[in-house]
Amino acid sequence: MISREICRKVLQKAVSTGGDYAEIFAENTIKYNVAMIANKVESISDAVIAGAAVRVYKGMRSVMASTVDTSESGLLRCAAQAAEALGQGTAGIDIVLKERTFGDIHPVRIVPSSVANREKVAILKEGYFAAKEYSEAITQVTGNLMDVDHNILIANTEGLYTQDRQIRTRIAISAVAEINGETQTGSCAPGRRMGLEMFDSVDPKAVGIHAAKQAVTMAGAGYCPAGVMPVAIDNGFGGVIFHEACGHSLEASSVAYGRSQFVGKLGQKIANEKVTAIDDGTIPNAWGSINIDDEGTPAQKNVLIENGVLKSYMVDKFNGRRMGMASTGNARRESYAYTPTSRMTNTYIAPGTDKNEDIIASIEYGLYAKEMGGGSVNPVTGEFNFAVNEGYMVRNGKICEPVRGASLVGKGSEIIQNIDMVGSVLEMGQGMCGSSSGSVPTNVGQPMIRVSSITVGGR
Amino acid sequence: MDFNGFKQIVIEKCAALGIEEYELYYQSGASTSVSAFQHEINQFTGTTEGGVCFRCIAGGKMGYASTEALTAQQAELIVEKAADNASVLEAEEQVFLCQGGQEYVPLEERAYEMPTTEELVSTVLATQEKLYAADSAVIDGCQTQGVAESSEIAIYNSKGLDLHSKTNLSGLVVVAVVSDGQEMANDFQIKLGKLDAIDADKLTAEAVKCAKGKLGGEVAPTGQYPVVFSPEAMSDLLDTYAGIFSSRAAQKGLSKLAGKEGEMIASSIVTLVDDPFHPQAPMPRNFDAEGSPAYKKNLIENGVFQTLLYNLKTAAVDGRKTTGNAYKSDYASAVGISPFTMYLAAGDMTEEQLLIKAGNGVYINSLGGLHAGANTVSGDFSLQSAGFMIEDGRKTRAVKSFTVAGNFYEVLKNITAVASNLELPGMARFGSPSVLVEGLSIAGK
Incomplete structure (x- = not known):
């Protein structure tokens, strides 16, 4: 896309006012969507997204400028804009770019x-x-x-030049x-x-x-009744409970700024000991997987919570500076026009030892949430919600009639203490997760779990 | 190359391929955003974006292709791709391009100079100091942000249409984070307008007041209650369910309003308006995404359903004229339908009178999970909420982490009072006064 030499010039320009780190992210993307309704093919959208962004850091400050003009002069203008916004200073970095490849652990056969x-x-x-x-x-x-x-290209002043x-x-x-x-x-x-x-x-x-x-x-189905009750949440997209109740609050974009319910809790027990949770961008061909993140850091498997104890946050380079932590390979952006930040990849609760039938049998009166919909969370307070797309009442340990219109709400730090049974069959569900760096593909996952007590919003 | 050069190549390519009916939709924009954290500017973002969507009628179907790369090669490629995409479409509705030479409501001139980066920086830093000074409960984590954005749209087609519009927008965002030593709470406020005309004291005070109001809140008791929705909460609900007013949704069986024109679908005190020229509309335009003239209309008048929202294609299906509500969510998307600025008209009660009328119930000023907990086809919703209990006609203790459940079609009918405090919060695309709704279900403790 853009040669090493042009990248070097652009990075040099970007740090000309005293930046201590600079990066180029360029992309060329084809997005296609064919839609049917009323038994007919109704529309096709077919778009090329092409542009680049230059980011410069200086200490805890970050500047980004983006452009659709990816010619040498366009990129240099973009770098100059970023350098100028950073303020006054002098260049102090020599840049030597080495091309690096990280392999492709997500092979594609039919493009x-x-x-x-x-x-x-x-x-x-x-x-x-x-x-x-x-x-x-x-x-x-x-x-x-x-x-x-x-198709992305990333080059930075640490010498990285790579494509994916x-x-x-x-x-x-x-x-x-x-x-x-x-x-x-x-x-x-x-x-x-x-x-x-x-x-x-x-x-x-x-x-x-x-x-x-x-x-x-x-x-x-009839309406789901309202109240506080135990809920069995099935595998697959059920994992959205961890994504909302906990995952977003473990992202550096919240933690670095003190806007998370889990600030300063590393090494502490924050969840029920049955809970081990993982964010893994390396699962071959999984929806949320990446070879490298959008800062060029290789994807990793990060254990976030192990037997209830908080082990790791999800960190990108820039927010990692404020936290004094290295990137965990979680920097993501929807496109060049968004400033990247730490985001989830494939995030799931690891399999436990409980049997699904025992989970259902343990519930005297409650809800079996077979399929979940989307949700959201306020990472500061941990207050979250998500929708139950397909639910059933459970009475005396038996799954009974279907119920509709339910949602589950609670506070993340409380609800993850209430996950007291974890099944053994892990499955993932696919979603698009929206946050400050745009909409990115993420997997959520879990085996069937029991939440001993949660507010069920019905009527 | 620029849009005009790109357009010329497209025109020549269409002539060469015998494509007679086509349109180019060009959108470009530049934005600057500056944010401060812990008394310092920590992030600056400047973006320039721009893309062209080409669509053409081939074999009676409308094919689309788009690109951000304005090169000669792409200009030819999008014409070929759009024609090829049209060839596999099956929908039988007749498709149209907008006729040129129509009359448009003149837009009131209210463009203002965009703030410079220096102005953004000084305003954002000063606002952050106001935030810290506003209350001792304010803690690090607070963020203030200033944004400036300009956006340009041009539509050119083979039927003589050649429209252009440019709009500017700027605004201030305040995120207040407060703590009482036990727990944290936060609130987000946004105000659009000329930077030096925004009352930053008021904005920060409001953010801090709202954040503090959420501290120590308890879970609301489960039961059926009269509910007062604040202007913000009701605006969010209108935003979520705006799609039911789309003629496309009605024609495809995805809205229950199909064929209901002239019927009472809401309480007689409900009037719902779509106004492209509302003084608070952040980016007013006098034409829609197809180039049809935009105009103000009532969707519901005193409870009686007046009209669905139409674009050229759906209007032809129902044998009527477009309402000028063609919409594209971004430059590359297919033409859909949306209101411009949709709001529930103000009533004549004060909010205090509304609370007295409610007696005992729940006041909801925040709804969450609208993209998930609201079904736009059935109208059913179950949504995370926060607000206050209403006891003996007054707002009392704060409540949170509960849900409100009901059905939007029923809500329209069960609005028993509308206050006079019409507001268009956030991006001002939707607005409402406070409303009193009977018979909703609250699930809490």
């Missing part, structure tokens, strides 16, 4: 941007019509097939079911950090059926 529209439409239709034809109660289905071909190609593919089917005038929705949206070979292991039909079945089940 989506090279595949004709018709082939992608055919895959989407398989999933779409599997949902549509699942039941007469299905009144509408929407379907999307999305792929991203994200990140290819992702995702299918999303949503179904609407109507039973006796009650309308409800169901959805399923698996994604992988791979090409179209994803569909060798993910059957589009199964995706459609999953969405449709959930819509039909929920359309026939």
Whole structure:
């Protein structure tokens, strides 16, 4: 994309006013999305994102300037803007760039941007019509097939010059079911950090059926009752509880500024001893995986909590300065136009030893949350929420009727003490996580867990 | 190259390929953001962005392709890609480009000079000092931020349309973090406008007051209560459910408002307005994303449903005129539908009178998880909330970590009082006064 020599000149310019570190991040990305509704292919969007950003640090200060002009003169202007914003000073760094490669632990066989529209439409239709034809109660289905071909280049004054190609593919089917005038929705949206070979292991039909079945089940369900009760949360996207209740508060973007419920808690017991939680960007071809993060640090497997004890935060280079900690390979940004910060990759609660049937059997009166939706959190207080997309009442240790419209709320630091049973079958679910550095793909995951007591928002 | 050079290549390429109906949508912007932490500037960001979306009608279908790289090669490529993308589309609705030469409501001139970086820096630092000085409960963690943004949109098409609009925006963001020694709480306030016209004292005082109000709050008791939503909370709810007013959603069975024009869908004290020219609209434009003239309209008038929001395609499906609500979430996205500035019209009660009318209930001034806990198809919601108990007609103790559950279609019908304190918080795309809603479920302790 941009030669080593140009990068060197641009970095030199960037530190010309006394910066102690500078970085170039350039990208060329193709984003594709084909959408279906009402049984027809309705639209295709197909966009090229191309630009670069220059960042300069000086102590605890960070300056970033971005541009769509990636010519040598455009990049130099961008670097000059950053250097000028940093203030006055003199250059003190000699820059020698060495090209480094970090390998690709996420091999891709079929590059989506090279595949004709018709082939992608055919895959989407398989999933779409599997949902549509699942039941007469299905009144509408929407379907999307999305792929991203994200090419990045990172060079910095520490001498790094490297590139990476990140290819992702995702299918999303949503179904609407109507039973006796009650309308409800169901959805399923698996994604992988791979090409179209994803569909060798993910059957589009199964995706459609999953969405449709959930819509039909929920359309026939009554409202979830409100109150405080024990909840069994199933594996896969259920892991959103850790992501919201705990994960965001362990990101350096909160911790470095004292805006986290877990500041100063390293080495302390913050969770139930049944809880071991991990953020691992190195899982081959997983949705949240990376080879290198957006500052060029190789992805790592970081144990965040081990048997209830806080072991590590998720740290990027810049916020790491304030914390006196090294990067953990968690710097991420949606695109060059966002300032990167520490974010999650694939974050999950590690398998425990409890059996799923024992978890359900232990609940006299409570909720079984089979499928979770999204959520959010205030990392300062740890107050979080997330939605239950498919829930069932549990009475006397048995799963009973489906219930709809539930959400779970609580305070992270309290709820992770209440995770008192952890099953053994780990699964992941895919999401797009939104925060200050934009929307990035993240996996959430866990085995089935029991939360001994949590507020269930129903009616 | 610049947009005009890029446009010329596209025009020539279309002529060569025999593409007669096409549009170029160009968006560019520059923004500067400065933030302070612990009395010092810790982050500065300057971005320039820009991209072109090309769309064309080929075989009766609308194909799209976009790029941020304004090069001759990309200019030719997006024409080819858009035509190819059109060839696999199946939707049968007729597609349109906007006719040129229409009349537009003249925009009131209210552009102001963008603040310089120096002004941003000094304002942000001064505001942070005000924040620390406001109360002894304020702790490190507080952040203040100043932003300045300019945005330009141009739409050019083969039917004689050639529109251009440029808008500026600046504002101040305050994040107050407070502690009582036991726990922390925070609050976020944003105010748009000319920097030196923003009352930073008021903004910081409000942030600190709101953050302190959250300290020591208890979990609300479970039950059915009358609920008063603050202007902010009700604006958030309107934002979340604005999609039900989309004609596309109605035509595709994703909104329950299909075919309800002329019917009472809300309490008779409810009037809902979409006003592209509202004085607080941060980036007013007199045309929508297709280039159709924008205008002010009532969606609900005294409880009676007046109209869905339309773009050219959905209007043709229902055999009527567009309401000028075509919308693109970014330059590259397909044309959808959205209100410009949507707000619930003010009533004539004070908020105090609303609380007296509520008697005993819950006052909600913060809703969370709207992207997850609200189903826009069924209207059902169950949302994380915070606020105060209402006892004997007065706000009393702070409550948090509870949920409010109901159905938005029912909320519209169950609004029993509307206050006069209309506000358009945050980015001012949605607004509301405080409203009293009967019969919602609270889940807490």
